[in-house]
Amino acid sequence: MEELGLLAAWREPLVVAAQILLILCLAWLAQRIVTRGITRLDARYTLLPTEILLPLRGLLRWLIVGSAAMLVLERLGVSAEVLWAALTGFAAVAAVAFFAIWSVLSNMFCALLIFSMGPFRIGDTVELLDGGDKPGIKGRVLGVNLFYTTLEDHGADASGGLLQVPNSLFFQKTVRRWR
Structure with a gap:
């Protein structure tokens, strides 16, 4: 009787672990199929230049990995709505920070x-x-640093001051x- 209780206690975690393992295996398989498919299509028909194929493969790989990660987190009990809220919140903060330091x-x-x-x-x-x-x-030109180029003023008034030009x-x- 204890064995049935122990089995029942381990049943749900084992099922979740098997589902996660299945998700990861299917994601790996999907990534391999997509990568090989794109490579074979390119070898046969020369559809896109190599400069576009490499980022395309990388983008598709990350989409598959991201989708698998979302499915794994969902199986672990994390709500998709919470993940979506966290992701969009992070993206909004990153966008604001990017524009602030543009x-x-x-x-x-x-x-x-x-x-x-x-x-x-210089000179x-x-x-x-x-x-x-x-x-x-x-x-x-007197100097160049990461933010400004320093110029000795030769403008109309020729004051001889220094100009810092972004x-x-x-x-x-x-x-x-002029050299």
Whole structure:
């Protein structure tokens, strides 16, 4: 009689464990089938360039893994509504944080482009043009850091002051350069 009680106590956890194992196996199998299917279709028909196929495979793999994770959590008793609320809340906070630091990230990325592409160098004289015929910010480049490019002012009043120009402006406006 005790054996039946013990079996009944372990029955539900064993069923849930078997279901989770089945979900994981099916997710692995689905991922393999999708990846091989895309590879074979591409080999046979050359549908898409390789630059698109690799991210497509990765996206489909993550969709399958994410779906399997949602199903596993659902089998463990976590409500899908709670998961959806947590996911959308996290996405909203991430979006707000991304927009809050957008200008900082933009200037840092533009600094990386200035360092790697070298549109101008320290010692060059540059001018940011507002329009085709309108004079803009002009000066000799004294330094470039992650956020600003420092120019020695050569504007109309030629005050000799220092201008700190956000790096992103060098990719938003026309730049005239003298070496």
